Amino acid sequence: MEAVQIKVALHILGHAGIQACIVGEIALNYYNVPRVLHDVELCVPEHKVSDALTTLEISGLFHAEAIQEFDIYNEYKRGSPRLRTSSWIAPTCTFVILSDTSHHLAPLEKHIISQESKLSNPTYSSQLLDMISTDDINSLPLPKLSSLFSGLCQRYVQTKDDVAMIAAEQLVDGTDMNEMWCLRHLNGASLEVRALASRLIDEKPCRLDAFSGYSVTCFIADSAASDRIKRLPGYE
Structure with a gap:
């Protein structure tokens, strides 16, 4: 592409x-x-x-x-x-x-x-x-992480769209999202959205593949890579 x-x-x-x-x-x-x-x-x-x-x-x-x-x-x-x-x-x-x-x-x-x-x-x-x-x-108009993530969580809460939930889960793993980030960015979200976000964050270790050699999430190898991802424009 x-x-x-x-x-x-x-x-x-x-x-x-x-x-x-x-x-x-x-x-x-x-x-x-x-x-x-x-x-x-x-x-x-x-x-x-x-x-x-x-x-x-x-x-x-x-x-x-x-x-x-x-x-x-x-x-x-x-x-x-x-x-x-x-x-x-x-x-x-x-x-x-x-x-x-x-x-x-x-x-x-x-x-x-x-x-x-x-x-x-x-x-x-x-x-x-x-x-x-x-x-x-x-040059691309891309959504802020908080907007994209909370929107996907809302879609799942309202419609039970599993594709939205999978995408939200992958965003947690792709960005090494944590509870502190959620406190800063989801304080205006519904209780259901915040509960879903907390569950997806708590389950991060369960999604790690023991054979991949990754130590942070299933998409992030180490702490240096996690720090780099957190500098993405739109992360904060």
């Missing part, structure tokens, strides 16, 4: 006055979760979902392409527009447009990592650097 497809989509939406935030697998990669990219997931304001679809289609660079089969892993995308890039943008990839309310990220501007924090602290996870350069990451 190359960043050009994402930058083109974001430029088209931005020119039309539609704000977007990248969620899904790319956002998880950003926070040190190893995930294979299937669709680029874009959150836009709920009342702009149809406009975003139309705007990308009339550019001639994207065309609608429905998901052929649904399962427990992509059920949350049902009803959301999906597009594939045309042959003008190679290699082709697919985009799904999701509403900010479905991911508890409304209003979007409140939940996106500031450009200043990226430019002042260019520490990034290799999970995303393997796909996208540092300069390109700097």
Whole structure:
């Protein structure tokens, strides 16, 4: 996957006055979760979902392409527009447009990592650097860890969406999240969300693989790697 497809989509939406935030697998990669990219997931304001679809289609660079089969892993995308890039943008990839309310990220501007924090602290996870350069990451609108994590927890609490719970669990392991972080960032969350966060944190040692050689979490090898991840823009 190359960043050009994402930058083109974001430029088209931005020119039309539609704000977007990248969620899904790319956002998880950003926070040190190893995930294979299937669709680029874009959150836009709920009342702009149809406009975003139309705007990308009339550019001639994207065309609608429905998901052929649904399962427990992509059920949350049902009803959301999906597009594939045309042959003008190679290699082709697919985009799904999701509403900010479905991911508890409304209003979007409140939940996106500031450009200043990226430019002042260019520490990034290799999970995303393997796909996208540092300069390109700097230009992407990505969610703050607190917003992404609490949104996933809320989704699970409200809908019992196991995919959201798995993603929240992986964020705990990818960032070595702890109770102190939760006290700072989840003090406004519901009791159910805070209880889920505490459980996922308490279970971190259970998810360690004895054969991996990792000593911190199943995604973080040692304390030096943990300290580096905690310097990610958006972590605090």
